Amino acid sequence: xxxxxxxxxxxxxxxxxxxxxxxxxxxxxxxxxxxxxxxxxxxxxxxxxxxxxxxxxxxxxxxxxxxxxxxxxxxxxxxxxxxxxxxxxxxxxxxxxxxxxxxxxxxxxxxxxxxxxxxxxxxxxxxxxxxxxxxxxxxxxxxxxxxxxxxxxxxxxxxxxxxxxxxxxxxxxxxxxxxxxxxxxxxxxxxxxxxxxxxxxxxxxxxxxxxxxxxxxxxxxxxxxxxxxxxxxxxxxxxxxxxxxxxxxxxxxxxxxxxxxxxxxxxxxxxxxxxxxxxxxxxxxxxxxxxxxxxxxxxxxxxxxxxxxxxxxxxxxxxxxxxxxxxxxxxxxxxxxxxxxxxxxxxxxxxxxxxxxxxxxxxxxxxxxxxxxxxxxxxxxxxxxxxxx
Amino acid sequence: xxxxxxxxxxxxxxxxxxxxxxxxxxxxxxxxxxxxxxxxxxxxxxxxxxxxxxxxxxxxxxxxxxxxxxxxxxxxxxxxxxxxxxxxxxxxxxxxxxxxxxxxxxxxxxxxxxxxxxxxxxxxxxxxxxxxxxxxxxxxxxxxxxxxxxxxxxxxxxxxxxxxxxxxxxxxxxxxxxxxxxxxxxxxxxxxxxxxxxxxxxxxxxxxxxxxxxxxxxxxxxxxxxxxxxxxxxxxxxxxxxxxxxxxxxxxxxxxxxxxxxxxxxxxxxxxxxxxxxxxxxxxxxxxxxxxxxxxxxxxxxxxxxxxxxxxxxxxxxxxxxxxxxxxxxxxxxxxxxxxxxxxxxxxxxxxxxxxxxxxxxxxxxxxxxxxxxxxxxxxxxxxxxxxx
Numbered sequence: 001x002x003x004x005x006x007x008x009x010x011x012x013x014x015x016x017x018x019x020x021x022x023x024x025x026x027x028x029x030x031x032x033x034x035x036x037x038x039x040x041x042x043x044x045x046x047x048x049x050x051x052x053x054x055x056x057x058x059x060x061x062x063x064x065x066x067x068x069x070x071x072x073x074x075x076x077x078x079x080x081x082x083x084x085x086x087x088x089x090x091x092x093x094x095x096x097x098x099x100x101x102x103x104x105x106x107x108x109x110x111x112x113x114x115x116x117x118x119x120x121x122x123x124x125x126x127x128x129x130x131x132x133x134x135x136x137x138x139x140x141x142x143x144x145x146x147x148x149x150x151x152x153x154x155x156x157x158x159x160x161x162x163x164x165x166x167x168x169x170x171x172x173x174x175x176x177x178x179x180x181x182x183x184x185x186x187x188x189x190x191x192x193x194x195x196x197x198x199x200x201x202x203x204x205x206x207x208x209x210x211x212x213x214x215x216x217x218x219x220x221x222x223x224x225x226x227x228x229x230x231x232x233x234x235x236x237x238x239x240x241x242x243x244x245x246x247x248x249x250x251x252x253x254x255x256x257x258x259x260x261x262x263x264x265x266x267x268x269x270x271x272x273x274x275x276x277x278x279x280x281x282x283x284x285x286x287x288x289x290x291x292x293x294x295x296x297x298x299x300x301x302x303x304x305x306x307x308x309x310x311x312x313x314x315x316x317x318x319x320x321x322x323x324x325x326x327x328x329x330x331x332x333x334x335x336x337x338x339x340x341x342x343x344x345x346x347x348x349x350x351x352x353x354x355x356x357x358x359x360x361x362x363x364x365x366x367x368x369x370x371x372x373x374x375x376x377x378x379x380x381x382x383x384x385x386x387x388x389x
Numbered sequence: 390x391x392x393x394x395x396x397x398x399x400x401x402x403x404x405x406x407x408x409x410x411x412x413x414x415x416x417x418x419x420x421x422x423x424x425x426x427x428x429x430x431x432x433x434x435x436x437x438x439x440x441x442x443x444x445x446x447x448x449x450x451x452x453x454x455x456x457x458x459x460x461x462x463x464x465x466x467x468x469x470x471x472x473x474x475x476x477x478x479x480x481x482x483x484x485x486x487x488x489x490x491x492x493x494x495x496x497x498x499x500x501x502x503x504x505x506x507x508x509x510x511x512x513x514x515x516x517x518x519x520x521x522x523x524x525x526x527x528x529x530x531x532x533x534x535x536x537x538x539x540x541x542x543x544x545x546x547x548x549x550x551x552x553x554x555x556x557x558x559x560x561x562x563x564x565x566x567x568x569x570x571x572x573x574x575x576x577x578x579x580x581x582x583x584x585x586x587x588x589x590x591x592x593x594x595x596x597x598x599x600x601x602x603x604x605x606x607x608x609x610x611x612x613x614x615x616x617x618x619x620x621x622x623x624x625x626x627x628x629x630x631x632x633x634x635x636x637x638x639x640x641x642x643x644x645x646x647x648x649x650x651x652x653x654x655x656x657x658x659x660x661x662x663x664x665x666x667x668x669x670x671x672x673x674x675x676x677x678x679x680x681x682x683x684x685x686x687x688x689x690x691x692x693x694x695x696x697x698x699x700x701x702x703x704x705x706x707x708x709x710x711x712x713x714x715x716x717x718x719x720x721x722x723x724x725x726x727x728x729x730x731x732x733x734x735x736x737x738x739x740x741x742x743x744x745x746x747x748x749x750x751x752x753x754x755x756x757x758x759x760x761x762x763x764x765x766x767x768x769x770x771x772x773x774x775x776x777x778x
Contacts (some may be wrong), residue, residue, distance in 0.1 A: 090403070159646060163551035163667070164552070164669075250651070253669050255670060256653070257548060257651075257662060257669070258651040258652075258677050263646050263647055280553075280557040280643055282643040286645065287641065289685050290562075290631075291629065292641075297684050299680060336412060
């Protein structure tokens with residue numbers, strides 16, 4: 001093995017971003033070597049990936065699946081178990097970069113683990129910054145670790161900011177497709193089905209983030225994420241509806257000039273940029289042809305039909321652990337919606353209730369964040385159960 | 390005077406770009422000091438500018454107007470005369486930057502004069518690179534002088550390339566509004582009037598460049614300019630019709646990512662960027678609001694109704710002095726059109742004839758370029774006279 005390759009560990013290699021990251025690596029594998037790849041339960045896919053790409057090791061967070069994998073696998077590398085195993089994979093001392101593509105709050109500790117090992121983090125897990133932005137960015141500053149955005153919007157901002165001074169930013173404009181319900185009349189929201197919500201018009205993503213796009217809380221998360229990633233006050237971060245998802249975000253500068261990053265809605269582009277940042281590597285992803293697309297449109301966000309976006313802004317205003325509550329309440333509500341237990345509009349109502357009910361801690365420690373996360377989940381679960389009684 | 394100010398000389402301060410440059414300077418005058426400002430004939434405006442902004446000196450290229458100015462002016466600084474005077478202003482040893490906003494071929498020698506004095510050039514005069522691109526860029530390389538684009542399109546490309554590697558460029562896409570006749574049916578082109586041609590839908594510019602926009606030869610010039618400025622082969626430079634003139638140009642990279650610079654169609658933005666490059670200064674120019682604009686559209690260029698754009702590409706293919714002929718023939722034809730002596734469609738026909746009639750020199754010297762320019766002008770003038778007989 002050539003020793004000057006970058007060693008990459010992928011947390012969540014069997015999820016949507018993980019799979020696409022491995023697709024990106026296939027065409028430039030000569031530049032990378034795999035440290036660990038990790039999964040929660042999809043052990044068949046994990047084994048297939050491991051046998052094909054020969055990482056240093058794998059980690060499986062669910063103990064039951066770990067035991068099953070261990071028993072039947074042909075993979076000869078290290079096999080780690082449980083949450084501790086994922087933390088060990090994130091902290092693997094040979095890592096040059098950890099790509100965190102875990103889903104939801106589960107990304108917080110492994111991301112911190114990578115940072116504390118002084119490893120560059122490519123962050124595809126926005127809930128980490130939503131829940132623990134202050135702690136994560138403080139740790140990154142202390143360890144002089146760079147956090148590189150993988151989200152298409154934040155990657156767009158990062159690309160627009162290459163070579164620019166942070167002082168010259170006037171504002172960041174995050175684009176939002178508006179999701180599958182941007183043109184749906186308000187009276188239909190109550191009865192929207194899981195199938196309808198899972199049909200995102202432009203992006204192919206995991207189910208959690210697809211529902212988050214449908215409620216537009218995802219865009220609220222991204223505002224919070226941008227706040228932490230680019231160290232900007234919330235009033236310098238705007239949301240712009242752009243249904244075609246071609247302009248991935250924009251930066252307006254103090255001289256009135258605006259820069260934007262555009263491309264086909266294909267997550268492999270921001271993933272590849274994060275992996276090779278600040279350089280670019282040659283990839284044959286589909287090219288953008290603006291004459292083929294013809295028209296790009298832009299609209300003002302609608303906080304009325306999409307109260308989740310408004311709730312996200314409210315949570316940021318409240319500050320402290322409010323965004324932990326926002327995220328945890330959303331995770332439980334989305335899960336219940338996906339299970340067909342609550343309606344689409346219940347998601348926003350449950351988050352709203354949780355934000356009003358749960359005590360907000362101004363400057364929470366990591367333990368307090370974890371505590372607030374747990375408490376919120378319990379309360380929202382009980383709110384759902386009460387509702388269903 | 391504070392000694393760490395940048396000293397700026399403006400060649401062509403009474404033209405459209407010159408006037409807008411002085412507007413830009415008004416709000417950030419604390420960062421700049423004026424070396425020379427120059428004019429051809431508009432001596433009343435030149436005196437007003439000189440008395441208000443107190444440059445080190447002025448130069449007037451037309452001797453008649455120089456004498457008139459000299460006789461009546463209250464300006465106490467240096468007053469230079471003729472083409473030699475403009476060259477001296479460009480070569481003024483205190484200059485930190487020369488902004489070349491001369492019109493047409495007259496920009497070549499003063500731009501070279503600035504480069505040979507090792508002064509950074511902000512280039513708003515595209516005909517300089519169209520006519521003498523190889524000589525200008527060779528001199529700039531030798532003297533390690535940077536040429537900064539002022540054209541909105543090239544400024545957009547430059548802004549997209551900050552912090553990027555030249556190796557990662559896949560192609561440059563120059564946007565074109567299509568000018569006032571983009572939607573005009575072909576059969577009406579023969580009878581288009583000067584007044585119609587001078588009504589550009591988006592940009593407020595001088596009359597020469599406005600006609601060049603109407604014929605779209607301007608975009609051909611910009612392709613040639615981009616070729617020299619960014620050292621890229623012509624097949625990596627495309628033209629994209631974008632009638633709203635909001636996206637000022639784009640760069641596509643080898644990973645499929647595209648960056649664009651956007652803004653209101655206001656030349657003060659690219660001018661200010663050139664003046665403060667690579668930094669940005671704070672300006673209160675009108676801000677872009679994409680929700681207000683709503684729709685951006687993109688189309689394929691039409692070489693049939695706009696043969697001048699095709700002629701420009703042909704001239705680049707021919708190489709050598711062909712672009713000198715292209716430019717000189719166009720200057721004479723546009724002048725004749727503005728004087729009401731020929732029709733709109735005659736412009737392309739005259740350029741075509743000139744390109745077929747005049748011998749092309751493969752690697753012309755500056756003298757040969759000047760000679761070819763003169764010869765073309767004589768031939769096109771006689772073609773016009775023959776036509777009018």
